[in-house]
Amino acid sequence: MFWKTEKTLGFPRSLGIVTASIAFSTNLQAKQIDWNKAESFFERTSRFWQMQDQSVQIVVLGSILIGISCGLIGSYVVTRRLSLFGDTLSHAVLPGIAIGFIWSQSKDNPALLIGAIIAGFLGVTCLTLLQKYTPIRQDSALGIVLSGFYAIGICLLTRIQKMEFGNQSGLESFLFGQASALSINDIWGIGITLAGIGLFVLATHKELLISGFDPSFARSIGIHTMLLQYGLWILLAFCIITSLQVIGVILASALLIIPAATASLLVKRMNAYLFLASLLGGIAGLSGTFLSFLGQGLPTGPLIVLVSTFLFLLVLGFRPKTGIFTHWNFSRTHSMRIKAENTLKALYHILESQNFEKTSITSQDLMQRVGIGRGDCDREVDLLIRMNLATQRSTKDSSKLPGQSLITLTPQGWEYACKIVRNHRLWELYLTNEAKYASDHVHEDAEKIEHVLGDQTIRQLERILSNPREDPHGKLIPSLDDIEHGGIKNKHAAEEGFRYSNPT
Amino acid sequence: MTLIPEFNFSKVFLEPWSTSTLINWNGQIMLMGFMVCWTCGIVGSFIVIRRMALMGDAISHGILPGLAIAFIISGSMGLGSMFFGACIAGLACNFSIEWLHTHTKLKEDAAMGLVFTSFFAFGVTLISMNSHLHIDPGCLLYGEIGLVPLSEKWKVFGFEMGNRSLWTIGLVFCGVVIGTIFFYGPLVVTSFDSTLAKSMGIPVKATHMSLMLALALSTVASLEAVGVILVVAMFVFPPVTAAFFLQRLPTILIGTFPLGIIYTWGGFHLAYWLDCSIAAAIAVVATLLFIPACLLGPNGGILWRLKFKT
Numbered sequence: 112m113f114w115k116t117e118k119t120l121g122f123p124r125s126l127g128i129v130t131a132s133i134a135f136s137t138n139l140q141a142k143q144i145d146w147n148k149a150e151s152f153f154e155r156t157s158r159f160w161q162m163q164d165q166s167v168q169i170v171v172l173g174s175i176l177i178g179i180s181c182g183l184i185g186s187y188v189v190t191r192r193l194s195l196f197g198d199t200l201s202h203a204v205l206p207g208i209a210i211g212f213i214w215s216q217s218k219d220n221p222a223l224l225i226g227a228i229i230a231g232f233l234g235v236t237c238l239t240l241l242q243k244y245t246p247i248r249q250d251s252a253l254g255i256v257l258s259g260f261y262a263i264g265i266c267l268l269t270r271i272q273k274m275e276f277g278n279q280s281g282l283e284s285f286l287f288g289q290a291s292a293l294s295i296n297d298i299w300g301i302g303i304t305l306a307g308i309g310l311f312v313l314a315t316h317k318e319l320l321i322s323g324f325d326p327s328f329a330r331s332i333g334i335h336t337m338l339l340q341y342g343l344w345i346l347l348a349f350c351i352i353t354s355l356q357v358i359g360v361i362l363a364s365a366l367l368i369i370p371a372a373t374a375s376l377l378v379k380r381m382n383a384y385l386f387l388a389s390l391l392g393g394i395a396g397l398s399g400t401f402l403s404f405l406g407q408g409l410p411t412g413p414l415i416v417l418v419s420t421f422l423f424l425l426v427l428g429f430r431p432k433t434g435i436f437t438h439w440n441f442s443r444t445h446s447m448r449i450k451a452e453n454t455l456k457a458l459y460h461i462l463e464s465q466n467f468e469k470t471s472i473t474s475q476d477l478m479q480r481v482g483i484g485r486g487d488c489d490r491e492v493d494l495l496i497r498m499n500l501a502t503q504r505s506t507k508d509s510s511k512l513p514g515q516s517l518i519t520l521t522p523q524g525w526e527y528a529c530k531i532v533r534n535h536r537l538w539e540l541y542l543t544n545e546a547k548y549a550s551d552h553v554h555e556d557a558e559k560i561e562h563v564l565g566d567q568t569i570r571q572l573e574r575i576l577s578n579p580r581e582d583p584h585g586k587l588i589p590s591l592d593d594i595e596h597g598g599i600k601n602k603h604a605a606e607e608g609f610r611y612s613n614p615t
Numbered sequence: 616m617t618l619i620p621e622f623n624f625s626k627v628f629l630e631p632w633s634t635s636t637l638i639n640w641n642g643q644i645m646l647m648g649f650m651v652c653w654t655c656g657i658v659g660s661f662i663v664i665r666r667m668a669l670m671g672d673a674i675s676h677g678i679l680p681g682l683a684i685a686f687i688i689s690g691s692m693g694l695g696s697m698f699f700g701a702c703i704a705g706l707a708c709n710f711s712i713e714w715l716h717t718h719t720k721l722k723e724d725a726a727m728g729l730v731f732t733s734f735f736a737f738g739v740t741l742i743s744m745n746s747h748l749h750i751d752p753g754c755l756l757y758g759e760i761g762l763v764p765l766s767e768k769w770k771v772f773g774f775e776m777g778n779r780s781l782w783t784i785g786l787v788f789c790g791v792v793i794g795t796i797f798f799y800g801p802l803v804v805t806s807f808d809s810t811l812a813k814s815m816g817i818p819v820k821a822t823h824m825s826l827m828l829a830l831a832l833s834t835v836a837s838l839e840a841v842g843v844i845l846v847v848a849m850f851v852f853p854p855v856t857a858a859f860f861l862q863r864l865p866t867i868l869i870g871t872f873p874l875g876i877i878y879t880w881g882g883f884h885l886a887y888w889l890d891c892s893i894a895a896a897i898a899v900v901a902t903l904l905f906i907p908a909c910l911l912g913p914n915g916g917i918l919w920r921l922k923f924k925t
Contacts, residue, residue, distance in 0.1 A: 189721075189722075189725045192724050192725070194722075194724040194725045194729075195724045195728055198672075198728055202844070241909070244917045244920065245909055245916075245917060246915040247909075248666050250666050251666075251668045251851055251855050253668070253669055254668035254671070254672060254851040255851055255855060255902075257672065258844065258845065258847040258851060258902075259852075259901075259902035259905070261848075261898075262845055262895045262897075262899045262901075263895075263899055263902070265756075265845070265892055265895035266895040266896055266899050269757070269891040269892035269895060270889055270890065270891040273890050273891070286756060361732075361844070362732050365729070365733065367728075368725055368729050368732065369729050369733070371725075372721055372725050372726075372729050376720075376721075406744065409744065410739060410740070410743055412736070412739075413735075413736035413739040413740045414736075414740060416732055417733070417736050417740055420729075420733035420736070433719075
């Protein structure tokens with residue numbers, strides 16, 4: 112049904128897929144949007160993405176700009192360990208907003224902004240004084256300023272609600288944010304803040320970098336670190352104040368921290384970090400606004416935060432090298448490889464014990480050798496077959512146990528098995544000859560290392576041991592020649608002129 | 616109507632206690648305020664000496680999704696489900712913060728800010744999605760201690776035990792006091808020197824966990840009264856103010872009791888005068904008391920320091 116809607120609206124197909132998937136995911140969450148309302152729901156979606164509504168344009172523009180500026184300055188907040196400072200600052204502006212409201216008696220007034228700036232400045236001053244002149248530690252000082260200012264703000268807000276003002280309903284929106292109430296003036300404020308942050312970062316990029324990571328060095332080469340810090344604080348305050356309308360007092364710090372924290376997991380260079388953080392902030396702003404546009408009465412701020420948390424979790428899970436899923440996948444394939452190698456080794460040992468007279472191994476032998484049951488055996492052989500290292504066929508001999516099968520190594524499998532056994536035996540020899548281990552103590556160690564020895568180490572071992580033929584237990588080490596030419600000469604077999612040749 | 620009404624001593628201080636109905640009503644509010652201040656003060660003392668004041672902030676925000684989910688599943692404000700949800704969410708918040716700052720390169724402050732804002736945003740979204748739940752997010756933020764006498768009656772096996780909110784905070788308060796008395800040693804040693812505690816065979820992790828649990832429990836119990844953000848004021852202000860006058864931890868713990876009484880009494884009458892939220896007024900009184908303590912306190916106060924410097 113919705114493909115039709117999409118075509119009549121002339122949507123690009125990819126955009127349609129994206130919106131549909133977002134729509135589906137919100138549908139799972141939001142109980143109030145049920146399928147009966149689907150029509151209006153998709154209409155809403157299309158209305159949002161076409162952005163013909165001026166109010167939608169303003170809101171989207173506003174939240175993207177806020178996301179970008181928060182991401183940009185948030186990078187410095189996170190690297191300088193100011194995260195909770197941002198949180199405190201955002202709570203501390205509340206009394207300023209309330210007083211500005213009482214002063215101007217309207218919600219859309221620069222008085223609110225001025226009040227917020229003054230209150231934020233007072234908050235920072237209190238914090239600095241507390242830390243400088245009292246033995247109170249940083250965390251308690253932050254808590255004191257945060258809750259003290261917030262309490263005064265709430266006191267004033269509840270007082271305002273009891274007073275007879277005409278337009279007082281909107282003040283609650285400062286707690287959680289209400290993007291739909293953004294006006295064109297707010298956009299100007301946000302835009303100017305972003306421009307200010309951008310200019311500041313461009314102009315003092317090098318100095319900020321040095322003073323952030325090595326303040327004493329920065330001071331020694333004549334950089335005014337305190338000046339830079341105050342500049343950052345002022346911009347941070349502006350950024351928080353302009354974003355209050357969209358994201359609210361309580362969560363304002365989230366948009367500073369989360370995109371920057373996400374970026375810090377991915378990149379190391381500051382330039383890329385700044386870019387990525389602001390990109391993520393912008394994405395979060397856009398999609399959070401979209402989600403809140405879909406439902407009735409959903410606050411924008413929390414949704415923007417949730418989107419950025421979602422992005423953070425994605426990055427946490429799938430980031431290269433250390434991501435949870437990446438790691439899990441790596442260890443899974445790793446353990447699968449080790450399992451396959453151990454089976455190959457067991458197969459080699461069976462062949463060896465039969466003096467390489469047969470070319471295939473019965474599954475019975477494998478089960479006995481490794482000491483596993485039918486199911487495990489089948490699974491391991493399946494793994495080998497999937498990796499194209501062995502083939503399997505059922506026996507024609509009906510006198511044997513039912514379900515028995517013959518396992519035959521492919522050329523690759525044979526080569527691989529030889530390599531593993533070779534690794535194992537070379538290492539054993541190395542331990543006994545060079546490290547002076549007793550020959551009955553070397554097996555466990557070799558059992559572990561055989562899976563990780565690389566080609567180069569093997570060549571080195573060979574050189575040190577001068578191309579040995581036998582391991583400490585008197586067994587033959589499959590030589591390079593054997594591995595490459597697909598055959599092995601057994602001690603006895605060599606005497607009899609028998610040469611095991613690999614089935615092809 | 617002006618911002619600050621005219622101050623009238625008899626109206627502010629005597630009127631709330633003029634009739635027996637009013638005494639009963641306001642007495643319950645005061646009792647609630649006392650117990651909230653005491654409970655949070657005791658838990659807060661240990662949190663402040665562990666330099667984890669903002670962990671209190673984080674946990675108190677972080678329990679919100681637990682409460683919301685408990686509401687959604689049980690469909691009512693059942694005590695058991697509320698406490699269960701809050702404890703689970705509080706511990707989850709704590710674990711996520713620790714995991715993030717041990718397993719990634721995020722610093723502790725960033726991890727904290729990230730986790731609690733996300734939890735809080737999740738909780739707020741859940742609540743606003745299920746508008747039929749009749750939870751006012753604003754109320755969760757700054758509480759309404761004035762409505763505590765209206766709280767439903769608590770019934771045990773059909774017996775009416777009285778006001779449920781009061782019973783809840785009372786039980787949590789008793790639990791916290793008993794826990795502090797019994798585990799005072801481990802709590803103190805782990806707070807000041809965790810290596811020594813480990814060598815003495817004290818389970819450091821478990822002590823930490825139970826403190827976090829106590830934090831979550833006292834937050835939930837005070838939720839109706841002061842909300843999730845002002846509770847931070849209740850955690851931080853009593854021990855910090857007391858520490859300007861007293862040096863030893865036991866005296867600080869005892870010092871939170873008179874402070875709690877002053878806070879509640881002052882806040883109640885301030886709110887009666889200004890006609891604003893009582894919980895916020897209690898926190899404002901705490902802030903106002905902190906300022907002279909910080910200036911005049913013999914134990915590190917600013918003026919004393921200046922005097923000794925010259």
